[in-house]
Amino acid sequence: MKLIFEKSVAGRKAIEFDTEVPLVNGILDEGMRRTKLGLPEVSEIDVIRHYTALSRRNFCVDNGFYPLGSCTMKYNPKINEDMSRLSGFNMLHPLNLDNQGALQLMHELSSDLCEITGLSAFTLQPAAGAHGELTGLMIIRKYFSGKNRTKIVTPDSSHGTNPASATMCGFTTVTIKSNSHGLVDLEELKANLDPSVAAVMLTIPNTLGLFEKDILEISKIVHDNGSLLYMDGANMNALLGIARPGDMGVDVMHINLHKTFATPHGCGGPGAGPVGVKEFLKDYLPNPGIDLDGGVYGFIDHPKSIGKVRAFYGNFGVMVKAYTYIKSIGGSGLREVTENAVLNANYMKEMLKKDFDLAHDTVCKHEFVLSDTGMPNGVTTNDIAKRLLDYGYHPPTIYFPLIVHGAIMIEPNETESKDTMDEFISVMKKIKQEAVSDPDLVKSAPNTTVVKKLDAVKAAREPVLKFVL
């Protein structure tokens, strides 16, 4: 499809602005002015047709099943969108002091997150999960300031953001091997703990969809070493109303509002990654915090704060959506979310394990991981993923976690029905049959998409990163 620039016609325009005030010439010296503005010249209908056409070249949750593991692609209720666009919220300038509604919403959202996680205080400032990790690790770094705790320990199944966040905080990462059950190996953990370890970063349930059944012992080992326990809350959809990280010994965690709390992913963002901490770390949270004093909400500064991780207070529009969601489903609904997410995942796991190798054949939480080890005729995970596109599905997360050969990570979510799951299961089985009877069909996929397999090597070796005017 042509780029919007290629649809540009000199002299065409969609909008004008009225100066209104008497014109004053020569405000800026000519040398200060730009000579050329490289934007397309198009009409309103050109813009609408162009971006509507582009939207039709995009798969989305509203379009079909999106079992992308670790991403929690649940349905995004429409009411949330409408609430975030109320003019009292989206027209509010961040420095407008008549902001009691906004501060109340943020304060109540923080309180609800504390109750859900069993932690004492939250900051809503981080804009995404990785931003939350960074913030959490900055808090840990400052807490241990001068103590020479320079290492972060994380399992080999962890998200790539975990070690990357550690690096941005000046920590070195120690990666420990998971045991044969896909869980933290207690001996391996002990062997890697010493007085230089600041924190152990765990995803619970982990990226294999498995709950760390030894979590209480892990927590004790970590704390006995004087280290802190950080939880990557990307998989929190498996724990709502069931178990609380704070009760398990977690000291710091982040939550992804755009996963667990049904705010949409927007093609990769905006998200929000609130960070929760235990009482003893509260003073280190980013500034400003929000306080309720005598019935009035206001900003407060934390005495030992790490500082600030972004301008203003966070992705407020995302907070409105998450708050709306929590108020809609209530405390009982949160538990139902997790029960159904876990039920659905276990059902799909049982239905698929006869045809595909399971990484770990045990009760899973909200997701599970298959492997391509048993696939015939050299058919790989990538081939299966691309063939799923032909059948109108978004594929699961693939090749992650790295510790499973050709990983296929499936997370169905609570918002999918048995019918939807059954259709997907039958397509997966069909692809398995095709891999036996007609492997080339699978390997040449996709064939029904607007473009076929793209040349990633060419894209990286001869980068074309913009349209040249």
Added chain:
Amino acid sequence: MNFIPSTEAEKKLLLKEIGIGSVNGLFKDIPQSVLVKELEISKPLTEMQVKDKLTSMSMKNNVCFKSFLGAGSYNHFIPSVVNHIVSRSEFYTAYTPYQPEISQGILQAIFEYQSMICSLTGQDVTNASMYDGASAMAEACIMASSISRKKEIVILKSVHPDYLKVVKTYCDAYSLDVKEVDEVEFSSETAAVVVQSPDFFGRIHDCSKVKEKVGDVLLVWGVVEPTSLFILKEPSLADIVVGEGHSFGNAMNFGGPYLGIMATKDRYKRLLPGRIVGQTVDTDGKTGYILTLQAREQHIRREKACSNICSNEALCALAATVYLSYLGKSGENLGDVCLQKAHYLYSKLLSKGFSPVFDAPFYNEFVVKVDNAKVVLDKLKQKGFILGVLLEKYYPEMKDCVLVCATEMNSKEDIDAMVGSL
């Protein structure tokens, strides 16, 4: 409402296939001692109830003032087309385009965004967005340190105070030294000099003059009000341009979600954080778009990545792309309207006895001084106007100084009415 489609009968069927009697059987691996009985969270509300609740909360914020607030968040007109496009669920309910064959829509839109941002900033390469302008500026400091292998960041005090705090927070964690200065200076240890233009006080700085002064030292150029780029000379001599892009079609939203802009020279592209979209071909030779240069990123390089960024602000970047397409060459018109209105407001305030504070050229934001500024602002507020931000809060020495902004949204009638009520 819990948005769960499964009926009790269906749940029983699922349990039967799994071979267990109750859903509690799926949580036996969690220690009994940490199982929750009941969360103390309010009861579920119907859609009507939740709508009433949120609407009344939103009305506790007063957005009816005639406001001249800027200072990092700008009230610009958002053409209807922008929200119509970003409200298409094909865009807002999709994930990151890791499967390019079914994500050509957003990938092409981001490629267009990259092209527009490069053109506006005068840079060669840009990423697909950062969290906001402040975090982009902080990441630029880390990037500059990686390029130069030096540890000192020199930053002008005229940078937005929130941005300064974010830069200090990131640099502290990354063990870079931050030196705040009044005038541009540098040493052999300097990784980057950071300048904002127009700066927090609205003053326009000359990029080529600053670059001439710093020579080989990397220059990070911050643009917090990006509509200024519609008329001001592009900062093409800077080494990294960062900015806040929310003015391009994204609402003020009480400070977020916003749009972090980050662009640089071609030679530094492999150290640029964040996602980048590239053009390529499919197996039939047809043009397509794909996330590229991923060897920089955390999911490939883990602890060796350029940054930890994963989720970005893609939908805000899409809004900016639609906005910039829609404005096209009328962007210059918009920039001039902001420029003229701000200068009209400035001259009106001076005629009412406000005094100028700086002498430098400005775009749409400026500082004026008035005796008992707080009282003046309070009185204006009672009449329905917010004149601006009292700077004493940020700079104790700037007592009675007010930062004032005008955009196309401030009509001549409102400006006259506000000035008339002084």
